[in-house]
Amino acid sequence: TQDIFLRLHEKGFIYKDTMSQPFCEEHNRFLADRYVEGICPNCNSNGARGDQCDGCGNTLDPKDLIAIKHKGCESTLIFRDTEHFFLKLSAFEKDLINWVSEKTHWKPNVKNFTLGFLEGGLIDRAITRDITWGIPIPLEGYEDKRIYVWFEAVIGYLSASIEWASQTDNPDQWKNYWKEDSKPYYFMGKDNIPFHTVIWPAMLMGYGGLNLPHDVPANEYVNMEERQMSTSRNWVVNLKDYLERYDPDPLRFSLASIMPETSDSNFSWSEYVRRNNDELVATFGNLVHRVLSMTTRYFDGVVPQPKGKDNLDNSLIEKANKTLLLVATELENCRFRRALEHSMSLAQEANRYLDAKAPWSAAKNDPDSAGNTLYHCLNTINCLKTTLSPILPFSVEKLHSMLGFEGTATDNGWNWQPDEVSEGRKLGEPKALFIKLEDSVIDEEVSRLGIT
Template identity: 55%
Template sequence: MSEKIYIGVAWPYADGPLHLGHIAGAYLPPDIFARYHRTKGDEVLMVSGSDQHGTPITIKAEQEGKKPGEIAAEYHQQFLDSWRRLGISFDLFTSTGTANHTEVSQDIFLTLYNKGYIYKSVMLQPLCPRCRRFLPDRYVEGICPYCGSPGARGDQCDDCGKPLSPVELIQPRCRLCGTAPEFKDSEHFFLKLSAFRDRLLDWVKQQTHWRQNVLNFTVRYLEDGLKDRAITRDIDWGIPVPLPGFDGKCLYVWFEAVIGYLSAAKEWARSTGDRERWRSFWQGEVKGYYFVGKDNIPFHTIIWPAMLMGYGDLNLPYDVPANEFLTIEGRRLSTSRNWAVWLPDYLSRFDPDPLRYLLSINMPETGDTDFSWREFVRRNNDELVATYGNLVHRVLSFVYRNFDGCVPEPDELDGRSLALLAKAGETLSTMDGLLYRCHFKEAMRSAMSLAQETNRYLEEKSPWKVIKRDRPAAATALYVAISVISCLRTALYPFLPFSSIRLHEFLGFKGSIEDLGWQLKSPPPGQRLPEPRPLFSKLDDGVVGEESGRLGQAHSTGG
């Protein structure tokens, strides 16, 4: 029976290009998940968009002599291009700059306000006397009062995960100029998170299917108690507070950005011609998954669920499969020091599937993992090219040359052949269970294990030699190998869509892979095969030094 699957993906901030940390943490996993569910025949809606509001964008606009909307539009277009080239298959990638998002965000604000879950209060807000501006929380840095980390931000400490406010930091300083900020009274609106603590804790403890790190973090956070959080800021670039007398104040970015999950579904529904269609992904029998990096866990397991509880009549998240961090060459990723691999740069020189492969087999699901150019080249050459790509190319090339470009007719299958076909079916079944539970790394390993076993089978059967004395035996071995390759095409499609679609065509199939379903679908004997080409290209070892040398160098982050 098919399911309805809603996939909300973290909204990238539109003030700079995407890097591999973003992709490994929040953008590749949901695409794998969406492609898998679509192939199973489930109804999927995957949405996200550019987070276009807030002070960082206004600061970047000032630095570049542009308007904030120009900066946001520039990176939004760059994001769209990156998704297309990397194969991230959103049903809708929108932005927080739409009239629809403003409407939905203000509706949620007013509903929570009228229900008493939002209230006015005076707070101390940091003002930089040198920059002469109120600073957003993340533009104040200092020492974490909980763990002593010297690099904590005014919204959160990345080392201990605790949410913070600027006034809590020890020795706070302006991130832009290093000056100690002054704290001024300012009237703002607060979300009464404290009112939801017990309901949230009861709900979270029932989510035993969550990843252990996500569950433990959330429970610990809730047991420590919830503080009410300010949801407005003194800024004119954003969504205005929808009440009279609050000119110059906008909804705080973290509050309105998560509302994008709902506003995007409503925008998508309008685009289909059925304005109410969003409800089928937000009410009733539907599972909602939110893919984010670990620094966004509390916003998706506590704050957004609290907002939904207060608003009413909308489903809470089913799962938040947050990933840990990706380091680069053994060091923590740093965009300010250009210790990063930028996605547009990567895509300008390399194919997408090798990157998707490495980030899948090395995904930071339960702990931080590292990206190195040496490992990238090794896995491309030894695994994608030598193990999987060579298997496909030598089988299809040999069949094309020796069987008139058609799938050969098999003879009776022996025990070894039947066992391999059974393993192919078992691999699809195993991967089904793993992908359903968001275990992407393990699922990829299962597929590659099947490719390795098929190579061993061909070494044993050696059809390239046997064909001279026993053509039916060679035909049988090749038919079995083609059947397993067809299985791998389906199994690897969520991970490696570009090469899988090409393989789909090399196997003589029409239509899409998703149309054939998550099943072992072998091309029938006699099916015509086009002349094959290699799925992957071997990389020169010189790539390691060349690409590693780019790290830390001056980099233009423009579009």
């Protein structure tokens, strides 16, 4: 943080100026932004802080707030002049607009919010405060001031990667994540968009030699049973409690299905149970169990030999190959809902293929046909193992073993082209990947909400 501060200061992107800061006479101290609140001048939300409004996402200055007060003692505040260092954001306005305008792969809500923020004009912002905690200013004469958290927090991405590399055999490998051809992704909620699409990129531009964000796939908000989540009111799902009762993958699947990529979404226990039972158990899990059980029953658990391809076979193979490409593209573009939809579409197609081929009927009189069907189903399941691995990592490891592979599904890294489930491979014992949930779970879990 001090290195970046000094570099920006030397280049003229950080300068000194006098500003009015909120001062609490009762406590005889200047107040940090998070200790003051009032009404947002942009959206009229109550409880806006001195640095940002969660209601509309806009960054603020304490002077902007209406009916400002000290959050700790509720006293009315006055403003006093004090000298601070400012980041010259205005110097980067044109470059930032050009940079963001070229981001065709960004989510529309992120790009549009950022451009609207920039086109309103960038105002230089104070990056120090009259406080005694925090990172010291690396210049003499400012021992009673500190670099403020909103400036140094985003630098943690850089300092953490440097610290991580310092503990490895190659302390310079942090540079791999910051060089020009790297693709840094920054995941967050929509309230943090301007810090990562405006302020942090401006700091990187001013510092020089470090790569700017490739994508900032900020999400909107997830509500709980049509209400805003609240830890204080216990209107949340506590992960520790959840894992005492259920497996992690159904929750990962449910959240990926409703991920608020472009608008707010809602988590409900009724929809969680429905997705678990209808999509995980009845669609994907049932496909896996039927195919592996029939291979065990009719071919002693050994992958049968393929015997040519007909139109149905070719259609399934083509869809599997297409799904690999589609899911890879959607994941790279951070469109996780669509990635999951493509995978589940393939699972549905494989179930239809299995029903049309009916290998259970052919097994006695035409074992070659039954074996051919099961071979193609097994390799389609292996394709799904790959495409669903980011969403269902624990279930994928079980499936990896059931398909006769050794080690873990990621032993060879993120290889997006799955190895063939080849003829003669001995499969593992078929087991249910997912557990059907009773409807009573819905009322049980909803009744836990709001209990403090």
